Amino acid sequence: MALRMWASSTANALKISCASKAHLSPAFSLSRCFSTVLDGLKYADSHEWVKHEGSVATIGITDHAQDHLGEVVFVELPEAGGSVSKGKGFGAVESVKATSDVNSPISGEVVEVNSKLTETPGLINSSPYEDGWMIKVKPSSPSELESLMGPKEYTKFCEEEDAAH
């Protein structure tokens, strides 16, 4: 199981690192973590990421999550104008036989939804931190971001989670 995961995650990490853009850089090398974790983002223990820029926070699922879920074939998203709450589900992804809840790392108002995911749900697999973003939120309690993990902490969290199984 560990060898299979290493092989699939390594291939995936190499794919992501080749496509990474200049303003988002991998925080750590392959030797530490087999999924890509990016600087400048905050992370939830349910494997969602947040990028806070000005008054808007963008949310998606991490490379670790998409790798473990498999090929995403359908995405369920809320409507703009609705609200999300920290730690609560706001949508779901379907990968082959499973629906998996996606939880919001922060509370706030949904201001934009990634409509491209309707036609191309696979963007979550190929570009989890960029084209595969899911919702944009106006945070209602910006201090919630402080309780999320930074890149180093999240990397360690993933390593410990994978090692425990």
Place this chain on the structure above:
Amino acid sequence: MMNIMRFKGLPILQQLHIEEQLLRTSSDNWCIINDGTCDPTIVMGVSGKPAELLEIESVLRDQVPVIRRFTGGGTVIVDCGTIFVTFICNKEAVSDLQPYPRPIMSWSGLLYSKVFQGIGDFHLRENDYVFGNHKFGGNAQSITKSRWIHHTSFLWDFDVRNMSYLKLPKRAPAYRFARGHLDFICRMKDYMPRSTFIDKTVEAASTQFSLRSFELEEIETLSETESNPSTRLLSAEELEADVIAGR
């Protein structure tokens, strides 16, 4: 500890509502076994598009109920020959099991390999239970923050005529090789008596959990939160509208 509830002929819509409620509002582990459902019913996965998956004209003509369930996966037509087995677990219920689709699927394959030991070349193939390369069990899952459900419909027997309501799906496992329904699936009754399958499944579950029998009336007192299931029956208007939208 795992609570086990056994039904015979429970309507599949009611079964799915119970499962969705237990997944979202209970903190216990559950095994649900439903030995057949009363009326032939089509059950699609959460993202299923009726016009793509069903022969809508025949479905409407014969008034076959169509349900969209809360889990992923494909489309089945179920009836009294279908046996349903469901596991609903907390993330920590099975030690060393990561709560993701593939590990859960593998865990289920190991459990059923005990049930079918020495019988019919059983294995988990991609995401199906097969004898050789013929499918007799289809799986679907839903995973929340702290719990997961894995449920299976087993074809103990089926009516050939019912398969004509289903189109060949666009998304199919590689090992299907574009075979039609009747060349792809097989009947479990050719391999094992019905009651033996159920007994062996309970026995396999008991090797991993202490089982405690539960009656339906008992779960109605468990949940204080109102249940609002997403699993629902699709109306004839919705089915017709899907056909029009696809044109």
